[in-house]
Amino acid sequence: MQTKLPQDFADSEVGLKADKILRSCVHCGFCLATCPTYQLLGNELDSPRGRIYLIKSALEGESFGGDSIQHLDSCLTCRACETTCPSGVQFASLLDIGRAFVEPKRPLWQKVYRSSIRKLLTSPKLFNSLSPLFRHSAIQTALIAPKTVNSRVLLLTGCVQPSLAPNINHATKNVLAQLDIDVIESPQQQCCGAIDQHLAAEGAALTKIKHNIDHWSALLDDQVDCIISTASGCGVMVKDYAQYFDKDDAYYDRAVQVASKTKDIAEYLLDKDLTELSRTSDKVSVQIPCSLQHGQQLPNVVNQVLTKVGYDISPVKDSHLCCGSAGTYSILQPKLSKQLRNNKVANLTKSNPEVIVTANIGCLMHIQKGTDTPVKHWIELLNN
Numbered sequence: 001m002q003t004k005l006p007q008d009f010a011d012s013e014v015g016l017k018a019d020k021i022l023r024s025c026v027h028c029g030f031c032l033a034t035c036p037t038y039q040l041l042g043n044e045l046d047s048p049r050g051r052i053y054l055i056k057s058a059l060e061g062e063s064f065g066g067d068s069i070q071h072l073d074s075c076l077t078c079r080a081c082e083t084t085c086p087s088g089v090q091f092a093s094l095l096d097i098g099r100a101f102v103e104p105k106r107p108l109w110q111k112v113y114r115s116s117i118r119k120l121l122t123s124p125k126l127f128n129s130l131s132p133l134f135r136h137s138a139i140q141t142a143l144i145a146p147k148t149v150n151s152r153v154l155l156l157t158g159c160v161q162p163s164l165a166p167n168i169n170h171a172t173k174n175v176l177a178q179l180d181i182d183v184i185e186s187p188q189q190q191c192c193g194a195i196d197q198h199l200a201a202e203g204a205a206l207t208k209i210k211h212n213i214d215h216w217s218a219l220l221d222d223q224v225d226c227i228i229s230t231a232s233g234c235g236v237m238v239k240d241y242a243q244y245f246d247k248d249d250a251y252y253d254r255a256v257q258v259a260s261k262t263k264d265i266a267e268y269l270l271d272k273d274l275t276e277l278s279r280t281s282d283k284v285s286v287q288i289p290c291s292l293q294h295g296q297q298l299p300n301v302v303n304q305v306l307t308k309v310g311y312d313i314s315p316v317k318d319s320h321l322c323c324g325s326a327g328t329y330s331i332l333q334p335k336l337s338k339q340l341r342n343n344k345v346a347n348l349t350k351s352n353p354e355v356i357v358t359a360n361i362g363c364l365m366h367i368q369k370g371t372d373t374p375v376k377h378w379i380e381l382l383n384n
């Protein structure tokens with residue numbers, strides 16, 4: 001794609017990055033077929049190619065009104081287009097640039113609303129005071145300690161997960177204890193920065209990223225072997241930490257260290273001997289979050305671990321499509337989000353499962369609102 005970015009912007013770090021991504025798109029349109037919003041709305045401007053064109057126009061200084069903002073806002077950042085694109089277009093990075101560019105053009109009410117949601121979700125004290133109203137599940141078993149310690153890992157607690165579904169981190173600790181792996185937990189205050197980043201609050205996100213790198217890099221140096229994420233939305237953010245720094249930035253090497261040592265719990269368990277883990281014989285349907293299959297490019301790890309411990313996993317139609325949760329999308333775009341959830345639930349329940357499992361707290365909470373079938377994190381199945 002040809003570009004005509006204003007020279008001062010084109011010469012900046014962000015401008016160079018945007019220009020490179022824009023030029024990598026060859027307009028082929030393959031990405032349209034796997035874009036959930038294009039499938040629902042049928043409008044090219046609600047497709048990856050259309051949004052790339054809109055961002056290009058905005059960066060080139062052409063008029064950019066409320067309709068254009070809505071086309072960007074309706075994007076889930078699911079990154080299905082990145083999985084499909086044969087040219088390797090880094091769509092999510094371009095979207096971050098586009099969203100930061102248009103943020104000042106929002107009406108005041110939108111700025112206040114988005115900022116309030118962001119503060120609520122990233123302030124554990126505030127969120128914990130309200131979370132009993134939304135709690136999904138409680139801790140269901142006693143805590144197990146490892147008999148011996150063969151390894152130690154840092155578990156990313158997450159900012160909303162401990163309040164909404166504390167059994168997820170609890171089950172993770174028990175599963176790891178049965179494998180003689182000790183766990184240090186990150187404090188709930190150490191949010192990964194994803195919510196700030198997705199709502200174009202880049203300064204707040206960078207502050208959190210740097211704070212986390214300072215703490216986690218020090219732990220990696222002498223206390224833990226790796227970092228474990230049980231929420232794929234946080235995991236993909238941490239794995240992308242290096243992209244927020246120039247190569248000559250003092251944080252770059254440590255960002256690479258933190259990112260390369262971070263693993264989703266399924267990715268971590270895949271090569272472990274799991275024969276001792278208990279499990280139920282429930283009939284299970286698996287939802288793979290976009291942040292795991294498209295963001296982290298790990299579409300099969302959950303199914304592989306569950307198959308390894310004895311589950312028979314049925315295929316789910318349109319498993320590549322987003323459930324509509326997508327961070328704060330279900331709050332900000334409720335109509336589209338609900339349509340996507342209804343489609344997802346219909347596909348997940350087709351096999352009449354006793355339980356639906358996922359790998360991300362946001363997807364879990366969202367899907368549960370659309371079905372009476374219990375929804376859990378898959379790691380909870382291994383701790384019965």
Ligand code: SF4
Nearest residue numbers: 035075076078079081
């Ligand atoms: S991130 Fe998802 S919703 Fe957004 S353009 Fe790509 S495929 Fe479509």
Ligand code: SF4
Nearest residue numbers: 025026028029031085
């Ligand atoms: S598939 Fe990739 S190269 Fe083709 S239009 Fe979509 S983003 Fe551009």
